[in-house]
Amino acid sequence: MTAAPVLVPILGDQLSPGLSSLADRSPADTVVLMMEVAEETGYVRHHQAKLVLVLSAMRHFAAELRAAGWTVDYVALDDPGNSGSFTGEVARAVARHGARGVQVTEPGEWRVREAIESWRDSLGVRVRILPDTRFLCPLPDFFAWAAGRRELRMEYFYRDMRRRTGLLMEGDKPVGGRWNFDVENRGAAPADLVPPAPPAFAPDAITREVQALVAARFAGHFGTAERFAWPVTAAAAERALDHFLTERLPLFGRYQDAMLAGQDTMYHALLAPALNLGLLDPLAVCRRAEAEWRAGRVPIEAAEGFIRQIIGWREYIRGMYWLEMPGLAAANHLEATRPLPEFWWTGETPMRCLAECVRTTRDNAYAHHIQRLMVLGNFALLAGLRPQEVADWFLAVYADAYEWVELPNVAGMALHADGGRLASKPYAASGAYIDRMSDYCGSCHYKVKQKTGPEACPFNALYWHFLARNEAKLAGNARLFQPYATWRRMGPDKQADYLASAEAFLATLKPARPGWARAAG
Structure with a gap:
């Protein structure tokens, strides 16, 4: 790499090779920066397993990028000189690599967006912030949908998303003549119901190294990482999806609201961590669920209920977050003041x-x-x-x-x-x-x-x-x-x-x- 490179910071929940900040870049003149920083691991006292999940997934993704030919500058949490913040590490990396500019995909959280916006004034190089194209509804489209509406109900947004994606549609009509089969998805579980065991992914050497780091540095945090079994790569997440589609989706709808003591996962997908990290593509996940219904292997209420959670609720919640922030963080309409119980x-x-x-x-x-x-x-x-x-x-x-x-x-x-x-x-x-x-x-x-x-x-x-x-x-x-x-x-x-x-x-x-x-x- 001879010319001054462009620095591409990738955040811990942006672990997707198709990320917008990489889409128009070449390994020849790009340095990917990945950062484990104390600011993120400690701004709330995250569950130990959550810390292991994010840090291990980041390290695995960095290895995959290197294998694909990218130059990756990876700053580990315990590296000497780690500034402890995204802004500090980006500034150090710009100087370290003589970067001519920074290109980053917009973050998911308001406070991080505010920090990234400040880079334009503090770094002394061009900073380009790109939309996160992994979501199915661009934020400007959501804001346009919300504009002028007296009630911002998810159900109507969901119908628009069905039309946009074509999922579970027959022309311009919903399959089965109904948009929503939720009434069929409220079954109470019999006491002797035994759902299939969820897939477990044994920690490899990278994950074990992270487990040791978290156990040493975050021992006082809630929970434990000793039973850690979440997927930390895209390949493992695809295997988790396979398991859900074949073993759990058929009864997911019927029992999605049910609770049984000791049956912690019931028939739920357990895919949200992988989706939110970027290890799975939400539209591809939904298309596979639709295919299971079209093949006659799952009932319509199961496929529709699952797809609604992703293209309806997940996309709607993201839009509402950005529409309502920053005021949402301090909202307290009912003036509730009781402290959280021990x-x-x-x-x-x-x-x-x-x-x-x-x-x-x-x-x-x-x-x-x-x-x-x-x-x-x-x-x-x-x-x-x-x-x-x-x-x-x-x-x-x-x-x-x-x-x-x-x-x-x-x-x-x-x-x-x-x-x-x-x-x-x-x-x-x-x-x-x-x-x-x-x-x-x-x-x-x-x-x-x-x-x-x-x-x-x-x-x-x-x-x-x-x-x-x-x-x-x-x-x-x-x-x-x-x-x-x-x-x-x-x-x-x-x-x-x-x-x-x-x-x-x-x-x-x-x-x-x-x-x-x-x-x-």
């Missing part, structure tokens, strides 16, 4: 549903979407937990969590902190929902059928406490008309009983110690 970190609670969800999160850096939304998120909503603390927790503990996907789901979908911009109503539910969709309640310390008192399921009284304290802001919501009508018919004595039971339970919650989520790594 048991969200320890799992030590007699509420079996919550204990199970924290356990699988601690063990696997994973819980499926109903565990996250209707157990953990539902509790946070009903108990009035401060949205920023809840968002920090979700960002820290899940292997697939990046702010662009986690924050709208937590602040908008789970906690209604955005005032209903994302969800048409708060996703609040009593213990009856959890009892219907799981086997958690049968051996719980609390009695789900009991409404008030020290032995009653706390969700029951918390549900009415939530509605009562937020009546001024929520009573006008058409989807909450019936619950509020029921509340008003109860009479003062019954209302007081519910409120007293809820207050008695809330008084038992011990706050988590400071620094669990946000502290330097």
Whole structure:
């Protein structure tokens, strides 16, 4: 390489050979920069398995780029002189290589975008920021879709994405005459159901090296990486996809909302970490799922439900993040101020549903979407937990969590902190929902059928406490008309009983110690 090169920084969730910043470059005059920096490993105290996943995937991707002929400047976390930040490492690399310019794909997170924008003034070379073409809906298209709409509902965006991609379409009509088969996807699982074991990917030498680094440097972080089994290469992620399509997708739809104690993954895809790292192409994944339906190997409700999660929900959430930031990070429409309870970190609670969800999160850096939304998120909503603390927790503990996907789901979908911009109503539910969709309640310390008192399921009284304290802001919501009508018919004595039971339970919650989520790594 004789001419001054262009420096192409690749971030830890941009592990795709077709990345836009590489698409018009040649190995002959390009240096790829990959950086492990303390700023990213420690801005929240990430689950140890999540750190292993990202760092190992980065190191594997760097090796693949080198094998393809690219010059890769890789800065490891423990390298001498590591500045600890993206900006510091890019500046050092520009000087080290005499780079004539920097070309980078836009990042997924607001704070990183702000840092990259500052490079234009600080680096002294041209900085070119390119769109992330791995997403199916460019951000300008999403903003145009959202402009002027009174309600930004995912369902209507999803229909546009079906038309855009042609997935599950017959001409301009949806297959089966319906856009959405969600009503078929709410089955409760029988207690003796035994889903197939998820694929496990044994750590290789690179991953073992990262495990040792994480164990030494991040021993105080939540969880463990001893059971690490996530795919860290595109080839392994493709094998995980193969397994899902053949072994899990046929029953994915029917049981996607169900929960069984000890069955941590049910029939879920477990592909979000690979998708969010860039190891899988979302459109290709959806086309393969569609092909399984067209071949008659999976029912339409399974294929449609899975595809909706990717081209509908995933794309919509990303668009909403960029539409609502930076204000979304501080949103607190319901003025919730209760600190995060300690048991969200320890799992030590007699509420079996919550204990199970924290356990699988601690063990696997994973819980499926109903565990996250209707157990953990539902509790946070009903108990009035401060949205920023809840968002920090979700960002820290899940292997697939990046702010662009986690924050709208937590602040908008789970906690209604955005005032209903994302969800048409708060996703609040009593213990009856959890009892219907799981086997958690049968051996719980609390009695789900009991409404008030020290032995009653706390969700029951918390549900009415939530509605009562937020009546001024929520009573006008058409989807909450019936619950509020029921509340008003109860009479003062019954209302007081519910409120007293809820207050008695809330008084038992011990706050988590400071620094669990946000502290330097």
